[in-house]
Amino acid sequence: MAVASSLKVLTSDKSKHKLNGSTKGKQLSAWEIVKISRHPQRPVFQDYLHSVFTDFVELHGDRYYGDDKAIVGGFATIGGIKVMIIGHNKGKNTEQHVERNFGMAKPEGYRKALRLMKLAQRFNLPVVTIIDTPGAFPGLEAEERGQAESIAKNITEMAALEVPVISLVIGEGGSGGALGIGVGDKIIMLSNAIYSVISPEGCASILWRDAKFAPDAAQALNLTAERLLHHEVIDEIIKEPGEGAHTDYEKIADAVKKSLVKNLKTLSAIPVDILLDKRFQKYSAMGKFAGF
């Protein structure tokens, strides 16, 4: 139900998504940020592909079963730096949403992503992943072909990938479907992006017994960039212009480019054994608990 709800928002191109008045200078609620993160005019992966990167060469296929259009990847250049870029692509209109399954990948999508990461390792290219998905596709065939296995394998292999990895959440970071391409040395979020273990609607349905409590769930889940930086889950926030990234495509592209180039330079200077050790330490330190 979680996914279904978020889709409804995503597909209603014509709905207004008007936030209550101007958000400028005001502290937005978690739920308001959820709505911005799903705004139908919000720039998606293919926008950044054109505004931030050049020389994109798309590479297709998982070499097992298919070519999942919900995840797009290939060679690209950013500020003179050559990288492997991989991201969820929701598409920009209803037709594209359907073609790209709203950015909800199937096993063949995750397996394509992993193949390209391994190719990046062979070519010695840093990997940039762009996260924007309501979640992995919850379908019969996806389960049959190993949705869980494909995500698990990506997470495991990314932990040991011998090139720098930067993960940028540009919209929705939906649970395992996001993490399946999200194990980066740096995790960066746009200021109105979200990253959550479950959609607010899904969480509300389970814990509040009604999806209409999604705003409460959104608040409780600490899914905003600001909260996640506080909890040391992410490393950096890119401030969005005006009322959100959708209000100024150029400015957000500039900010994204600046951040990626800076981080690529920093990470590329680190010897690979130290990089891998740091990555292991980074994920080892995730979470809070008592004892020990």
Added chain:
Amino acid sequence: MAVASSLKVLTSDKSKHKLNGSTKGKQLSAWEIVKISRHPQRPVFQDYLHSVFTDFVELHGDRYYGDDKAIVGGFATIGGIKVMIIGHNKGKNTEQHVERNFGMAKPEGYRKALRLMKLAQRFNLPVVTIIDTPGAFPGLEAEERGQAESIAKNITEMAALEVPVISLVIGEGGSGGALGIGVGDKIIMLSNAIYSVISPEGCASILWRDAKFAPDAAQALNLTAERLLHHEVIDEIIKEPGEGAHTDYEKIADAVKKSLVKNLKTLSAIPVDILLDKRFQKYSAMGKFAGF
């Protein structure tokens, strides 16, 4: 058509397959050997699994799509030596033939085989592959899911597998479908097994324009163990008892066990870098040509 013909022979349990008189002490024609290699009473992989190996633990699945019963594999012990055993399993009666698709594997079969070989490498176990197939399954879905890719990948990965590999052809060594689990440090054949680039029927259909010239094609193809030893494609022949392996299950089991144990001991004594170098040299030397 090649496969279809050989299937007809395999499935006709009730047909006599009587060879022209006793073969004892007589030089058999290539075609007579083809018929013995496909004899319905000829021991198959599951027979050797019980007569030669102990402690078999079957492992299932390719972790991508399915569990192909045309290829069976798992841990097993032979003469006190622990190994990973992988082989085509044709089955022993019509019901089993159908269940196991006559030993004609699909991509998921080859991918399971590769997964088990990689597992053997992790566990540091030698690999024994048992070859007995008319060929890889020529079906629509098999092509769609990458029959060619799965065989290609196995061949490539086997060339670099960091444990000893022994390949034993017990019946039909059918082209790429055989080679897909056949890149061994030692290639051994039973004396009435065959190994061919194409089935005699298929070759005859193409080059003689009629499958009835299969006996001529069989002769021309040099597909018998004796010819292949002569051409330095294989390393050893295990002599079958009486009129063929089907006439004495115990004797052939003894001979197979003796050969495998001997070769496993020899190969296990070789340091892995030398083993890999020898394997590379072995396959580099395959074939005959002019010049250079």
Added chain:
Amino acid sequence: MAWYSKAITEKKQQIKSLWVRCKKCQSHIWQEEWHNNLNVCPHCNYHGSITAYERINLIFDEGTFNELFASISPVDSLGFNDLKGSYKDKIEANKKKSGISEAVITGEGKINGIRAVAAVMDFRFLGGSLGSGTGEKILQAANFAFEQEIPYIVFSASGGARMQEGVLSLMQMAKTCAGVARLNKKDIPFISVLTNPTTGGVTASYAMMGDLNISEPGAVIGFAGRRVIEQTIGEKLPDDFQTAEYLLEHGFIDSIVTRKDMKKYLSQVLSYYNR
């Protein structure tokens, strides 16, 4: 009358508590028989839930299991409150109810003489959900196996990630898999035993990453929930969907092993580790 009625109620409850009703075939089984049969239905082979310590007793040689990292327990780092109250209170209630302090017990011991490290999940504790403490224990145990260079076995039983810890819970998937990745690199066996149920974020992390993935019969194993999928595709799913048998057929499980054979099976496959 009041006294009489009360006595009957008590008697009824007493009788009830002596019987266990099988969740699959609905048979009533004497509690003692149920227990002696390792919480497995003698009629339909349904594998009922068992506690982590019960499983440890079944798998490890007597007196060989040393618990490790036992002091780790959850904290309510987000101050999470839902309809039923605070996560903080839930933690305390679950500790009290189960007598353990996290959804997994970790330690090392011997299985028919073979040393192994294990993490055994316990569904009673917050539905076996993967929280920060759970992930920490599973990683610490992996690190212990890594340092000692001995095989690692995780027995999963989990509803998935622990919502009440938000993304901190999601990140436990990456944290535990980072531990598995190090074992992979060192060629140390990692065996995943999936028991009923293993779903969501646990399936999509370490539970699917075994060199061998073993399951108990009939266990439900999946990523997305059955109901969510039915809503997405708009049709009923087959009955055996997401069962161990279904996953075996689809290539994700090496072998289905009954509870009573599990110890022997594990020691048998571990005996093939030759480094």
Added chain:
Amino acid sequence: MAWYSKAITEKKQQIKSLWVRCKKCQSHIWQEEWHNNLNVCPHCNYHGSITAYERINLIFDEGTFNELFASISPVDSLGFNDLKGSYKDKIEANKKKSGISEAVITGEGKINGIRAVAAVMDFRFLGGSLGSGTGEKILQAANFAFEQEIPYIVFSASGGARMQEGVLSLMQMAKTCAGVARLNKKDIPFISVLTNPTTGGVTASYAMMGDLNISEPGAVIGFAGRRVIEQTIGEKLPDDFQTAEYLLEHGFIDSIVTRKDMKKYLSQVLSYYNR
């Protein structure tokens, strides 16, 4: 009359030779236009066959290609005879007809300034079949790339293994893949370009093992033959079965690139090799 008739016949043949008929859309195209368009149909984009040297001229910077291992040629080691005569005679006839001595040309050169080793198959020579000499050249070129640590590109055009060499031909699949395995280990790029047709044992070995698998539009790429499959499953196959476009959809091809864009594309992707 006889003279007159002969003159007409000659004229007809002359005209015929000035036109090429597209195998796909059946259009007639002026030979010069066909040639200038790189043997690609200007109406339907059908990519016709080209010779190995023509392809080398299209891909490599002028004057940079040095042919290697050119002296290797087939021998009839089995004494193979079929209905149409001996393999030995076929070899000689094919050498004469094509002017080359094996089904592949190997060498090194520069692609927009980037050094690369290439093996370019030629369908005219025994249908581009993979014989011992073919395999030897493809392996030698791989070894050259391995030693020089420069990328390796194979352009395939082949009906599969060369039956007339029996299992010696089959073993060329293992031999060539052993070369690819060494490149993999050293992280040297291997790019496979699949052109029409690439089938059988060539597809089931190096041609599918590219770090990138690139194809020309419409190329037929498959393992089993269309007819064999139709006989096995007892139904007609879809029209686009085993085309490059079909394989892209099924996940086995990275990109479909037209002949005129191929040089630029290859230099572009090679520019991403960063070792």
